[in-house]
Amino acid sequence: MNHPCFDQPVSRRNTASIKWNKYADPDVIPMWVADMEFATEPKIIEAMTDRLQHPILGYTSAPADLKTAVINYLSDRHDWQIDGDWLVWLPGVVPGVAAACTMAGDVNDEVIVFSPIYHPLRYLPEMKNRNRVDVPLQYVNRRWTIDFDAFKEAITPRSKMLLLCSPHNPTGTMFSSEELRRVADICSDNNILLVSDEIHCDLVLHPSKTHCPTGRAASDRQNNILTLMSPSKTFNLAGANCSFAVIPDPAIRERFSSACLYTVPIVPTLSYTAAQAAYQHGWEWHQALIDYLRGNLATLRAAVDDMPLLSMDDIESTYLGWINTSRIPVEDAHDFFLKAGVGLSPGAQFGDANFQRLNFACCREQLNQGIEKIAKAVNSVT
Numbered sequence: 001m002n003h004p005c006f007d008q009p010v011s012r013r014n015t016a017s018i019k020w021n022k023y024a025d026p027d028v029i030p031m032w033v034a035d036m037e038f039a040t041e042p043k044i045i046e047a048m049t050d051r052l053q054h055p056i057l058g059y060t061s062a063p064a065d066l067k068t069a070v071i072n073y074l075s076d077r078h079d080w081q082i083d084g085d086w087l088v089w090l091p092g093v094v095p096g097v098a099a100a101c102t103m104a105g106d107v108n109d110e111v112i113v114f115s116p117i118y119h120p121l122r123y124l125p126e127m128k129n130r131n132r133v134d135v136p137l138q139y140v141n142r143r144w145t146i147d148f149d150a151f152k153e154a155i156t157p158r159s160k161m162l163l164l165c166s167p168h169n170p171t172g173t174m175f176s177s178e179e180l181r182r183v184a185d186i187c188s189d190n191n192i193l194l195v196s197d198e199i200h201c202d203l204v205l206h207p208s209k210t211h212c213p214t215g216r217a218a219s220d221r222q223n224n225i226l227t228l229m230s231p232s233k234t235f236n237l238a239g240a241n242c243s244f245a246v247i248p249d250p251a252i253r254e255r256f257s258s259a260c261l262y263t264v265p266i267v268p269t270l271s272y273t274a275a276q277a278a279y280q281h282g283w284e285w286h287q288a289l290i291d292y293l294r295g296n297l298a299t300l301r302a303a304v305d306d307m308p309l310l311s312m313d314d315i316e317s318t319y320l321g322w323i324n325t326s327r328i329p330v331e332d333a334h335d336f337f338l339k340a341g342v343g344l345s346p347g348a349q350f351g352d353a354n355f356q357r358l359n360f361a362c363c364r365e366q367l368n369q370g371i372e373k374i375a376k377a378v379n380s381v382t
């Protein structure tokens, strides 16, 4: 198979990596921000190198072949038929969420999220002068899922938008098509725009589940759904970001495009190139990635199960372990693990201080080193 060996460590020191530059102490293993420690598919790098044979990197629009690649990707991989006119190109999903928040009614209107949730989705509503309303996920059968009664109770005349994260970061939940259908129905019936962040949709680790786009789960409600997607998690292209929104309704598309105008930059030329090559040539690499991540998840699962002070719920998707550290007798678990040499994402950032999030998208050797440090620290207080 023509893909780099995922077991091969790739040093990112001196690449100005945000993940690696965070800690001055070289003994700290960074396992926080959601990019991966794997070299991307070589054909993507090749396509970007080829593009650089032309020396001008001026303002660029989405190539027609990229549009076709995205339409085919959504049809082949997610059984979702879309029209090319529904696409709006973005330099990132987060700027798309920010623009969408400005469309949520007026100042002080409400944006609902299922919490805990990826921190930009948590903070952007208030940064855009909207009130965030948290509807906590509920824990059922080792799975964090939607509390529909609480969701319905949270709705007021001021509720204008739901920011859904599907699959869900940080709990790794994959919502079923029935759950998504119910969410979409409740939103439509209450005039709430449904914004569905599906950036993790290609990172399915559950052996028998498949991702269902919200727009497919509720195809007759599609005109009320704005979906955000990207190849950046799928192919480890966060620094060459080319994301897109899928917006079937022309009026919502127009409002969204206006919200982006002059504030959201256009997509960089090389990012379009990377996205096109990824969707056209990346799927064999991607299958190897998923196999490797499943192995990493099993390694992490076994290690956590061996530490009675920790627990981890089923991670159905994403490469992010959501680990309950509340039984460790320390004041600040994030700081405790950092001192032990592992840089995790503090759960408080997502809205639940009982947890730490661990990024396991790294070579097995590094994962085992991180696990060893965690185990040593936990054993020291057991």
Ligand SMILES: Cc1ncc(COP(=O)(O)O)c(C=O)c1O
Pocket (backbone or CB within 6 Å): 034, 091, 092, 093, 094, 095, 118, 165, 169, 197, 199, 200, 230, 232, 238, 241, 243
């Ligand atoms: C749910 C979710 N949305 C968006 C992003 C980031 O999107 P982008 O880098 O395209 O702005 C992340 C990154 O971790 C994420 O987990």
